[in-house]
Amino acid sequence: MEALPVFVSLRSNFYERSSSRQVSGCTRLTLLFVLIFNLSRCSSALRVIGGNITEVQGETVVLPCKLIDTTETLTQISWQRMTRGKPQNDNFYTITSQNGPQFVNGRDDRFQIIGNFSDKNGSIQLSNVTLLDEGVYTCIFTLFPSGNHETKIPLNLLVPPVTSLSHNHAVLGNEEVSLATCTAAGSRPPAEVRWLTGTLAEKVRATDSSTQHSNGTTTTVSSLFGVPTKEINQHVVQCVVTNPALSKEETMSFTIQVYFSPMGVYIGEKSKDSFRCVTEANPSANFTWRR
Template structure:
């Protein structure tokens, strides 16, 4: 029994036999369609001096009243127009509460509880019933192509509510809300709401939430929506670490296509126009069983979905194995050392020649003081021969010892 009915029974319990006959009802009641509702009606009277002849519930109409339920001590309970959904309580005890289940929208109206007693006559009191209808909430994403103009990306519907539901949105994405209403023939209202943004790649996969609030709901409805923004593939290629070496086995490239809807086909090419025999194409993957120099160059992957194509590129540079590079590096180092030694030797030789020339000049100057002689011009001639032989074992297919030889022959003539 409802809380209102319990309050009325409490009031009845504290009443005394001296209280005048009267009917206690709720002036206003609210029920929810589809649920059970109790319409309380308590008749207070002195059972020793009065006798209930008949108790009746009526729904007031324009010009005509409808008998809903009737109790008569001789004929029992009767439900003239709404059998199956209506039930009277024990009217003989003064509790004339009417139970309706399930409550329907057409049950809304003004009800009258009447009690006829002998010998006092008829007592009557009225209750106004308002029936609420819970809205049915539904929210969906609206796939929208990427663009620069605002477009709806999510729809939310609060259908067949009475009164109209309140619809709001929770979203991190900045957007705008538009709402419309439609009044239905049965008196309910359907609310349509849209969340609108400028569609972008960033918005794809983001969540927004439609919140439906209504008096008939114990808590607001939260309806999450994952946005779907459509765009052509954005492609990048991964798998190359910058260290592919000759004769390396089982390397691959992967074509990653960020697209909505997902890419349905992939096409691999090389900038040279020819895909080498070493390469195998398996959908979004390029597999190379053994690396050789034919893999060198720019690789291109083109991905396609319903909206268009996207293209990605990567430059592959094949390197020699570490052992070969180390051998060449060693040979180059020897060359630099030998060359530096030779240059240093030549500098020393030239320096010695200059010193000798200066001493010779000093001697000649001393002799000139003794007697005049014809001064001869000094000539310094340096002859240097460099024999450099570097054998780089790194260039050989077999393992060999690196040999480096250098010979410096220098002839110095001072005239």
């Protein structure tokens, strides 16, 4: 009977140690859950702000990227791109507090950082932008302890047209011919071409055609047709080209030329001892006197 208290004491001690281990395990699980919960709250609160950018070819574009609403430690800002010139995902730029901005996979001095690492601003500037730069840029912030956070920035380019206006040598006649041609070449999006003909609206008409190029640009051609008569000769018409890449409409004026040989020659006395020779022609006729 003396051994019983010892046996009870041993069992009691075992339960106390077992209970202690269970409490310790629960504490560790609770701490892990709290850590995960806090990281989740931090990750959901922070935001990476970017944008959708449209710019004209040849200009300077800003690719905005800023991290807000976080107190985590920023270790690196990275830039990736998938463009016409780089169709595969390309890591091309990194920024750290120790080394500053650095190019990856080749240097391109058109890129320049305009943000500030300490402000969690990774915005960069790209000068002399071309169609090969069009695509999607990805800005990545690497934070401790939550990891990477990114935003994608689409870059779309507008291309202004190269405009020209040419006239055709229309000869006086009764059949409709092309009087002038207005061209808006290599634009993106396609340019709108229209004619201002004033009082000739009932005497002329326009036809349009377009050609798409492999680089995504379009050439638009508009031709002005009419019957080449003396009534439309020397009338001024205008070709107007409109495109989002142009700061304003581009207007080109043109004087219709209908060519014809001298139509009758008239000689009259101008004064007592002088004579005058008159004719109508386009271009102007040359005169030769004989006696």
